[in-house]
Amino acid sequence: MKHLYSLVFLLFALTSSNLIMAQIIPNVTYTNDNTMTCSGTASAAPTGGAGGYTYMWSQGSTSSSISGLCAGSYFVIIQDSNQDSVSFNFTITNPCSNLTVNLSTTDCTPGNCDGTVQMTVTGGSAPYTYNWSNGAGATVQNQTNICAGTYSVICTDMNGCTTTANTTVNDPCTNFNGTFSSTPASSPAICDGSISFTPINGTAPYTYVWNIATTTQTNFNLCAGNYTVVCTDSNGCTITATGTIIDSLSTPTPISVNLTTTDDLTNNCSGSASVAPTGGSGVYSIEWSTGATTSSISNLCAGIYSVLTWSTSYPDSTTVSFVIADSSSTYNNNPYPNGTINDTLYTDLVTNCIIDYNTIDSASLYQAVYSSSSQSLYVTWAVYSPTDTVYISDTLALIGNPGYYSLTISVYCPNKSINDFFKIESVIYFDGSSVWTSTLGLDEQDLLDHVTIYPNPFNNSISVDNKDGVIQSVRLVDLNGRVISEMNQINSGLIELNQLESVSNGTYLLILSGENSYKTYKVIK
Template sequence: MLVNDSIVLPTCGESNGLIALNVDHGIPPISFIWQNGETTAQIDSLSSGIYTCIVSDSIGCSINYNINLQESSIPLQILGIGTTNSICNRGTGSASASIIGGASPYDYSWTTTANECGNYTLNMYNNSSILTTLSWAHVNYDPPMIKITVNNSTYGYFAVSPLVGFVKNTFEQAAIYVCTGDSIKLEYLSPFSQSQFGYELLDGQGNVIFREARISITGLSYADTVKSFVTGQGTPTLNGLTTGAYTLTVVDSNGCEDSRSVQINSTSGNLNIQAQSILNETCGMKNGAIDIDIQGGILPLNYQWNTGISNEDLINLENGVYTLTVTDQIGCVVSGNFEIINDANGMVVQDTLIQEDSCSTSTGMIDITVTGGQMPYSFEWSNGQYIEDLSNLSTGNYIVTITDATGCQLIERYNIHSVGLFVSSIVTHDTCFRGRGAIDLTVSGGSAPYSYLWPIGLFGVSTQDVSNRLSGIYRCTITDNAGCVYIHIDTVQSIPSDLRIGGAHIQHVDDCLNSTGGIYLAATGGTPPYTYRWNNSITVNSPNLTNAPYGTNTVYITDQNACFIRDTFKVDILRSVLNFSIIDSTITPEICSNEQGAIDLDADLSVFMGVPSYYSYIWNTGETTGSISGLSSGIYTVTISMTSLGCSEVWTISVPNHPATLSIDSIYYLPESCLQTNGLINTSISGGTLPYTYLWSNSDTSQNISNLSSGTYSVTATDSIGCEVSSQSIYIPNLSYGFGIQSTSIIDEQCGNDGGITVTVSGGILPYSYLWSNGATSQNSSGLNSGVHYLTVTEANGCSIIDSFIINTVTNPLLITTQSIQPTCNLSNGAINLSPNGGNAPYSYIWNTMDTTQSIFNLTIGNYSVTVSDMNGCIVTLFIPVIDTSYLVNITSVDTTSTSCNSCTDGAIDLTLDPIGAPYTFLWDNGSTAEDLNNLMSGTYIVTITNADGCSLDTSFTINTSVGVERISPLIQAKVYPNPSNGKFTIEFISPLTEVTTIHIYNNLGQIIYTRKLELTDLDRIIHLQLGDIISGIYLLQLTSNQKYLTQKVIIH
């Protein structure tokens, strides 16, 4: 026995090898046993290795046969890819791969999702062949400037600098940062034909894509789309790479393939920015300066400050933060912030109290203490306040400018934060509409503990998180311990399942006598594992149903998330085992289309395989008996089934039609005239079998009919064997058919002899003539009074009709009454109201103001007119004047008295008003209701003045301080405590007072809210104050006497 082989070596490191053995001289049958268990002469899907097979013949001879199956070369492999990162992500990265194995040549394919970006280079040069001794800046020409546009946005403006202009054959460069696919345009803004200056644009590979040596044009000169910056596609090395992932796929000449991906990152480069020196502003004089030192980067550098300045250094600066952005030639960017401080003559804010805004309820507070400089200080806040401290603040930024007596200014900035709640959430969405959604809340901020309320169910849910939710919008109200409320809203979405049946194989049965069918399914999608339930076998939990008989089977597939699908499959019969015949059949044809055909069948009753055979019938008409009747001609099918086994056969039977020869030869008719019932119809019948009978649509049974009115008639003729023929519809016209008055419109008398009658006549023979009872001969009649009116209409054949019409009288005339409200105080507050009576509602209104309402408002003085119409068309027009008799508030003179010092209260306002309009009422913003004010501090005072007519005037007056030097009085030696307090204070004098002393307390608007005068007999070392109900805030307490004073800030909480 001899064994030889035929092999196919594996390739690409895969299991695609093959061994086929051939045996000579052995005694069949030959058996094969491989070490992997295979028992055939040929095995495939083999990887590299040694394979052994025991080959035996029928008499016991055997051979151990070994085959060394090895791939012809080392498998293709990408050993690695070396990378260089991109500096500032400007397209300077690279990637280079090392390949071993496989069979050359190799095919290299790189792919990436990175946005390929880099620099185009703009060269600006002097192309002169002679030495240029003067730059263009020294002659009377505009600079040769160009504009670069990227993606329709201006990138920058560029021009040859004076430095290049001095030396021939020199140039300078600018980097234009673009990405693949961007649009780039170059446009000349000014020509310069007298020079030899020019520009050229280089792409990312350094190729010149535009050059213009002599600038003698303006307008668009170059436009294109940016090409890829990457070079080396089709090789193992790529250059010009930006940040992103890059994948190399290598295919050798055998079709073997290997892939590997690398990441190109961005490095910041060595560009660095720092301050060489910073000179602060002094006394608000805008004399600060910043001197910058830049290290690294590739020249030239571009400077851009947040103030719009493009110099390296800044001078003449006021206090603030200045940001510099520096860009080098390849586009690397570095930014730095530098602060200029205002040295305000030693003036500083030493103590600052900032109270945060709670729950966004405007409860913030800023309390500052200023030292240094020279008193007194003035304060100007960004919210318009001119006091030292602020209260009742909402969240936001606040800036105060503090000015001392020398004019030095100090600017301070404060931020009031909200201490409210912060909420985040993780939402789990519902799947398969099973109510598996959930919301997990995380709450911070505010004041713990928190309470929760979800409006779910009848009583709500008070837990922090909710679960087992269907899709929908969920709202949670969160309240912290301080009473702050936050409402959080999340949406739970419904995610449908992708569970489906990926494939199905059905094994049909050979005949109706066995159960060898099967259904084999493959479920995909959803979340495995799956469960299966078949409608005819609740115990089968398998994708395969075996031993299935002929019939329909339904499967329910459910995944781990309870998502399910349902499908139905049918096991059919490949061939029938029936072989019977029709013993007897009788077919009765249809005659004259009378639907009286019939079929009578009698199938062969026999015994099949020892089982008595009974038959069932199903016709395509729905009948279930062996005989059917009442048939029209046509093809009929019947399915005859063996009820004991369920097998069936289909028979087809044709029922013919025997048509009749009966026909209607002719029909003659005469029309009716003038509604006289004198029409007639004569018919002629032939064919069929005599005698004939007739039946007309009007129930007449004669061959011919007469004395007919206009209308539609038809006849059916029947011969002696029952064949019928019917005529089409026969229309007997009326020569004056339909003659009559079809519609009438009557207008009743409303406003005197304005009734009318409009009629529409149809039918008969045109033309018509008309005669009204008032002698009019027109079709319609108008200008009629109430009463009965008659009309006679005659058509061309002489047929006439007479009709009567009644016109009624409207007895309730339209009347309008008006009510006017005159405007006052030169305002648009007048009104006119109309009251219609009589007529026929609804009413319509048209004013000369174009209004269409019953009443009009917001009227000034003037003349107004209105036209009122009722539903009957009666019209009333009215003219209504509107006047203003009130007087405006008129101040004839104002005398103001300035205070003699900043803290003095000797200012006054004296008003004089026009006596017309008296008496007047006054309401000042300090609460006074007097006409004149005395004992005032400097400031602005607002008053509302109202006269006897109710007209008001809002105005303001300013009390200034007389120019001069205020004498600083000695201080009253006293202590005020507790401070802060709830409105109860104690004043303890260090030494007894010898003069009458007055206590004033001012709010932050400068208004006096409390006054108390201490007489000499009342003076003691301790005085108690009770302010009563007063809102929280910062107030000023002032003690004054003729010789001394004390001013103290107090806080009430």
Template sequence: MKKSVKFSWSFCWLLLFLGAATCLVAQPDAKKKPKQEPDCSYNAFHAEVAEIGTSEKGCKIYTINVTTDGGSRYDLSHFTIELPCGSVMNVSNSRNWKVETGKDPTTGLKGFKIDDISSFGKSLGDSFTVEYTICSNDNCDERPGVVAYKFGQCVKYENLIYKDDDGGGDDGGGDDGGGDGGGDNGNCSTLLASLKETPILCYGLSGASLEVVIESGNAPFTYSWSNGATGALLQNIIPGTYAVTVVDADGNTLTLNSEISQPEQLIISETVQHPSCNLAGDGAIMLSVTGGTEPYSFLWGTGSVSSNLEGVNAGVYTVAVTDAAGCSIQKSIVLTNTIQINLSATTIRTACGQSSGAIDLSVSGGALPYTFFWSNGATTEDIQSLKTGSYRVVVTDANGCQSIGNYFVQENSDLRIAFAVQKPNCANEPTGSIDITVTGGVGPYAYSWQHGPTTEDIEGISSGIYRVTVTDNLGCAALATILVQKNSLQVSAQVAQPMCANDSNGSVSLTPTNGASPYTYEWSNGTTDSRITDVPEGTYTVTVRDASGCSVTLTYTLTSPNSITIAANISNGACGADGSYKVNAVVSGGKPPYQYLWSNGQTTSMLSNLSAGTYQVQVTDANGCKAVKEVEIKPESFSWTCIIEAPINAPVCQSVGNNLSASIQNASYYSWNVTSSDNSWKITSGANAGTVIYSAGNMGSTATFTLTMMKDGCTQSCSYNMEGSCDVRDNTGGGDPNNGDPCSEVVVNENQKTVSELTADEKVTEEEEVEEEEVEEKDSANFEFVAYPNPFEYSLRFEWTADVDDYVRLEIYDQHGRLLKEVYAGSINAGEKYHVEWLRPEGKEQLYFYRFTSQKQLLRGKVFSKKQ
């Protein structure tokens, strides 16, 4: 085994690879001896440069392959590469392990490390790759040299192996990579930095921060964050991923990334044990808390600090849970009795002044037998011989569970109490009153208020519930319960919005009620009156206060209309003819309806029959707001012409699926029409498309196709005459031209502007074509193209040869003009023969069309399939 020697490396220790005379300075460090660890004697890991590329900006792209021979006792935990200078970016690895840049405190190397590596080291042949980009100036050799491996408690170093050398590696022991032995002879600069994170403590809050900590580089530094910030410190940020690009004074660039996370939301889940009945004390609540940061503390409304609450009765229990970070959540939990004793009663009124009333009680639920205790001392279920008044009963079942009922026995009297309430002011001062009116019975009446007075009416009261018993001269009584509420200060407003965009003529006028005058007003714009006027759009807040100190704060939003915007659409259906232009003013914003006034005196939104020139329109909306637009009509010349492309071959009589195409395929409107001498020619589809599909007529007939199309507001018409009747020959062919069967072959000569259709016997020989190639100019192409057999059963073969290099596309369409297949698309070489086969879809007999397109030619034809 080699003896480990620890070195102190200079800052630019790899400039030697770029031709520097002396930049690699290494001196043995006699003061430090390598640490000897029995379990760290063997290094199973090795790193090699697999590939070096160059980015568009001239930066180097390194691919490092890290392998293990499977002999390590421990798995690799992190892998560090030292970068002597330059700025590193786009660091990644094939296992998606964590990446950190800057100085590695474990190995002492400055560069970057792959951290949190798992399950790597004990399997023979296992490997992963690391890729990064490093940019540097002319005085810096960014080539990496030293790597470090951390496994178990061991740290091993070695020189990185390059394919063109042996790496000069040491035995992997020794240097911690952190020292700089001095003696630098280069002027390299390194930009190294890290991100210091202040995390979010509680779910749903902000307050996190990221700070760039510069470890190496030349000031000043500039910062560019992914959220637009430009400082070294990013504060009060929410969870998410943030990136910052740091540039130092030497132009070195470094990109750092960090993900700000937050704790999971605190959630309280409970398991409840409802008490059996009231006062049983056998209820319980067991809590389970998730999220936040453990441990948790608990505080119940009862004072308990335990996570569980036991031995409680029915009721509402509130608990506050606080985690270790100080985040808290509160929840209220309701316990109800599982055993319910239900009481209902029928009361019998007493005669006026007599003891003839009764209460008939009914009980259900609980466990028999029941015991009864009434407020008048009775212990029976029902009570009789009752005077007018209130009665209370406590019912207890065999288990000790109780239920309480309260009942009132009324007199059988016609005493009636009506009342009028004067509410106290909003401050609830004793300024209210109750005025009662009694009817029925026999006067005079006696009054008994629950809070003491014996007068008919009461004054000087605050809000609350008041009860009065009225007794007539015969002893008959009536009870009235009266709710008195305090007044609340009410404010109504009349709001006038600004009339036009950017106007300052809005207003808000207030009218307070139910308060004590005088009133004061405090507006957010400083006004102290009940009304603000001549204000622009915006939000205005006002506090209204009455003489008793009651106040209410209100907010009003004024919004002005959007600015009036005028767009002018210019059209010319007569293809640029003077006096045929139209202008349509399209208005948005403001408040409809709109009024129009043109410079020529017209008052409509659209002007017609205009010549080229300048026109002005003024638009006035319903609020009287105005906008003006100047419209310039420039003379136009339309560069397109309606043309129907002539077919290569005349259609076969009574055939279907024939097509004609317009010379322009991107018009906005098409309309095809056909007339024939015997009305036998028909359009079958595409009457409003760029290509029309038609069926040919009878032998001896002629037809005229007319096309009307519109493009760029211009409408033109053109026609094409099918003269000389239709082609009645059978040109379906039988098969391969090399075996004597006739087939359809189209030869196009662009130089001579001729199109000819040849049989196999008339085919141009290859010798003739080659001879022709030598004299023809190459700005056009001559194609020899054939499709056979025609008709065909299942497979159709296409063959072609061109005399120049070209790019071609071969497409198959059905009889309705729909694309079925792109059979071929690609470049071809001059003089080479190409062939391709097409397998038709299964089905009935059908006519197909092929379209062969090159950069210089367009060939079309049709083939027919027969039953298989």
């Protein structure tokens, strides 16, 4: 009988051990965004493990169910009372996700309105309707006999799904222009000046007819005064322009422009730009890369643009290039700066498309160092993809009072489509001699949202700046929820997770916990 009791006790112990060590089964169910109004939902009903479950969803919720989900990728980490955890990844879709429109154009012949736009629709559900921006809103699929200009179309399928596409029809004469260059006359009484006209955006060869009865591109031995030329290219496009030779005793200030821009925040070609020229002499002439000649332009889609400005009474000009970004790729963690530093990159990394814009999933300010001697801010931006990280270094001027500053960089790849123009925004605090890349004096959640983590990608260690003392524990987990490294009972100062040499390459989650809040950051090795 004694042996029988022992056997029963052993079986009970083994059964209890198996129950305790049972793996957590997430049992996550979800519904797609079928109404196209972020109506997706997800719910977790885990079994196994030790019970007492807690939840951490990728959008920040800690309840067992979430709602209001738009189309996209999500995950949930479920943890039981024994600190064991499991991760579940899922994707919310909607019926509009595969509706696309491709436009192909035929440019106008010189001076004529005979351009075309052909549309190809893929995905969605036929029949489709079309609403073009030209005229009163043409509703046919293809456009014919149209003038040069920018055209936008909204395509709608039978489910109410919409997509917008934009294209430009060119006329070889539309952007035909030119600039003057000259040398001043020695004085009003000496005729030793020269003037030359350089065509822009035309097709060689060119002919020139000046108001002084000459037909050469450059004229010499001229007095101070105004000179008019009629320039014609091989397509028959003609431009009439007037330049000036001044005397060296009255040279004005070189021309410059103040440029202001607004991004395409609605992804509906809502961008704008304006210039305010200074310097030069006489009346200003302005020409944008779109062909407009006014001081302000609107209805700009995301893309690269330029503006040429010159003064009619003095042969001086300047060209400024700029980027209009779209809101879908604007990274913004800057709620309240008292200053703004904007910059646009023109480096080989972006112009040669070393960055793979098809796989970008995040971007951030990696490092910012201030030099008081040169009054320059040396910044490094990090652009992340699932397999690689590209670092972009740049130098910005920082001359101002202590305070918070919005730091913005525009990045683009000219070989890609308009949706590949984006901005990265961050925030720095300038104390007059150095910069901080995390804000000060905020509540716990704001402080956790602005923590500095480096390096990222990491190799042997990860450092976290806890100078505000808001972080009480740090946990590094993989995407399956397995804890790789953790620290508790943390004091203010620099936190270091060391001995990470053996961690495999991949993407991980760094969970920073305060007293009442937490923040999850993605880190890469």
